[in-house]
Amino acid sequence: MREPRLTVSLLVTNIGELVTWDAERPILHDAAFVVEGGRITWFGARTQAPSADAQRDVAGAAVIPGFVDSHSHLVFAGDRSAEFEARMTGEPYAAGGIRTTVAATRAATDEQLAANVARHVTEMHAQGTTTVEIKSGYGLTVHDEARSLAIAKQFTDETTFLGAHVVPDDTDIAAYVDLVTGPMLERCAPHARWIDVFCEDGAFGADETRAVLEAGIAAGLQPRIHASQLGPGPGVQLAVGLGAAAADHCTYLTDADVDALAGSTTVAGLLPGVEFSTRHPYPDARRLIDAGVTVALATDCNPGSSYTSSMAFCISVAVRDMGMSPREALWSATLGGATSLRRDDIGRLTVGARADFSVLNAPSYVHLAYRPGVPLVLSTWKDGRQLV
Numbered sequence: 001m002r003e004p005r006l007t008v009s010l011l012v013t014n015i016g017e018l019v020t021w022d023a024e025r026p027i028l029h030d031a032a033f034v035v036e037g038g039r040i041t042w043f044g045a046r047t048q049a050p051s052a053d054a055q056r057d058v059a060g061a062a063v064i065p066g067f068v069d070s071h072s073h074l075v076f077a078g079d080r081s082a083e084f085e086a087r088m089t090g091e092p093y094a095a096g097g098i099r100t101t102v103a104a105t106r107a108a109t110d111e112q113l114a115a116n117v118a119r120h121v122t123e124m125h126a127q128g129t130t131t132v133e134i135k136s137g138y139g140l141t142v143h144d145e146a147r148s149l150a151i152a153k154q155f156t157d158e159t160t161f162l163g164a165h166v167v168p169d170d171t172d173i174a175a176y177v178d179l180v181t182g183p184m185l186e187r188c189a190p191h192a193r194w195i196d197v198f199c200e201d202g203a204f205g206a207d208e209t210r211a212v213l214e215a216g217i218a219a220g221l222q223p224r225i226h227a228s229q230l231g232p233g234p235g236v237q238l239a240v241g242l243g244a245a246a247a248d249h250c251t252y253l254t255d256a257d258v259d260a261l262a263g264s265t266t267v268a269g270l271l272p273g274v275e276f277s278t279r280h281p282y283p284d285a286r287r288l289i290d291a292g293v294t295v296a297l298a299t300d301c302n303p304g305s306s307y308t309s310s311m312a313f314c315i316s317v318a319v320r321d322m323g324m325s326p327r328e329a330l331w332s333a334t335l336g337g338a339t340s341l342r343r344d345d346i347g348r349l350t351v352g353a354r355a356d357f358s359v360l361n362a363p364s365y366v367h368l369a370y371r372p373g374v375p376l377v378l379s380t381w382k383d384g385r386q387l388v
């Protein structure tokens with residue numbers, strides 16, 4: 001027998017500051033909104049709110065859209081804290097970086113990998129993130145990439161095949177690109193929405209990057225890219241030329257790269273946790289925004305170069321060191337992330353959007369940057385249901 005469908009409406013009220021990103025009313029004070037069937041059905045002034053089946057009084061707190069973390073590498077095993085400690089203290093460290101994670105990931109069971117993803121996703125929820133993109137890329141074999149994506153798919157629809165993360169040891173790059181664009185893509189495509197390449201000196205060059213992304217597109221995946229993290233390169237313009245949703249990192253951009261992004265629908269994803277953890281210079285968000293480029297902020301959560309799951313941390317750094325205003329940084333961490341994932345149902349709290357939001361222990365979203373490192377998320381809700 002079919003269970004009757006329960007439609008219970010919830011009024012969230014007494015909101016001191018509500019960030020909606022609505023075109024006319026992006027930020028409201030003394031506000032309220034109504035959720036029904038997991039979606040926002042009304043928002044506006046508290047005094048004009050309609051009645052609902054249930055009510056949640058947030059006592060003057062700020063409410064923001066859930067963070068959309070558009071770039072992470074959560075399917076991994078192992079720990080690289082010794083490498084981080086060595087880097088931060090100027091000690092030499094000889095271990096194999098990303099290869100350490102590949103070896104640990106291959107050795108882990110599916111259950112161990114899934115438990116590790118679950119732990120990090122829970123950590124993200126507690127910090128206000130309601131949507132996360134998750135990449136493969138620590139398997140680098142057909143079997144290990146496919147199971148990485150199958151595991152990621154248990155946690156998000158935004159899964160990305162990143163077989164072209166690095167070339168495995170003792171492998172010829174041309175042979176590896178053939179594997180990635182052939183049998184590996186065939187096994188991975190059913191579990192992925194996106195295809196990604198690490199386009200950088202020492203990883204994959206322009207020709208290999210184009211070959212991988214075009215094969216992915218032909219298999220029904222949508223392209224995004226890691227570009228210009230360590231130096232200028234061809235990645236950004238390749239991404240724009242292929243209509244990629246995102247070019248992420250963008251730390252070293254030429255004027256031509258900025259112009260190309262500005263005239264495109266490709267979002268520049270900035271990942272300040274990487275520069276923080278590697279002591280590299282931060283990307284110049286101000287330059288991109290002033291040129292008219294759409295900017296997203298994401299954690300790049302991974303055990304090597306950026307082991308943070310905190311979008312609030314990224315906002316703090318973006319405001320302090322990348323020339324973003326608190327409002328721009330929050331936009332980039334919410335609606336900017338949604339744009340990077342080509343989603344119009346998340347990253348905003350307008351009528352029809354998913355009721356993905358967090359309640360802050362603060363009167364304003366500005367506190368996210370103003371009070372760095374402080375756990376300000378009181379509760380996180382996804383599709384109108386409380387997660388944390």
Ligand SMILES: [Zn+2]
Binds near residue numbers: 071226300
């Ligand atoms: Zn990455």
